[in-house]
Amino acid sequence: MDKKFFYQPDLPTSVTCWSYTLIILSISILLWLEITVFQIWTVLVFLLFLLVSGIQIYFRQVEVRPDRVVLKTVIPQNNKVLQRSELFVSKQPHGCLLFKTKLQTYRIYLLPAARNKLYDLIQK
Numbered sequence: 001m002d003k004k005f006f007y008q009p010d011l012p013t014s015v016t017c018w019s020y021t022l023i024i025l026s027i028s029i030l031l032w033l034e035i036t037v038f039q040i041w042t043v044l045v046f047l048l049f050l051l052v053s054g055i056q057i058y059f060r061q062v063e064v065r066p067d068r069v070v071l072k073t074v075i076p077q078n079n080k081v082l083q084r085s086e087l088f089v090s091k092q093p094h095g096c097l098l099f100k101t102k103l104q105t106y107r108i109y110l111l112p113a114a115r116n117k118l119y120d121l122i123q124k
Contacts, residue, residue, distance in 0.1 A: 003064045003121055005114045006057065007071075010107040017056060017074075024049040062108065064121050069099070071106060080106065089122050091115065 008014045028045040035042065056074060063070040069087060071080040088100040092107070095115050099106040110118060 003118075005062045005064075005110055005118050007060055007062050007108040007110050007114075009060070009073075009109075011109075014109070021049065021052050021056060024052060062110075062118060064118065069122065071099075071108065080104075082106075084122070087122070089119060091119055 009017075024045060028042055028049055031039065031042045031045060059072060059074045061072045063072060066084075068084055069082045071082070073079055082099060082101055086101050090098045090100075092098050095109050095112050097108050097110065097115055097119060099108070
């Protein structure tokens with residue numbers, strides 16, 4: 001049975017992605033402040049911000065399968081497939097998990113309860 005957990009990528013990637021997303025929110029706020037009457041453009045840009053935020057949260061998932069761990073990304077072509085036999089996992093502070101393979105190291109952030117569940121599930 002596959003288990004899924006929501007995650008955020010390593011700190012530099014998260015800061016970059018969420019900064020671009022917050023630019024959309026900033027544009028919405030600026031439109032609202034510049035145009036003092038209710039405009040549909042403000043609502044549309046704010047809905048775009050909500051859509052982009054939802055996409056970033058929903059599509060970033062860690063899927064644990066019996067033989068591998070899949071790090072799903074916003075762009076499906078960039079998914080990372082890690083074989084469990086070659087995977088070393090360690091807990092880091094602040095809800096971070098470190099995945100090490102022979103060639104690559106991945107750092108992801110989860111809620112602390114999800115991090116502990118995922119760590120225990122992978123260590124089985």
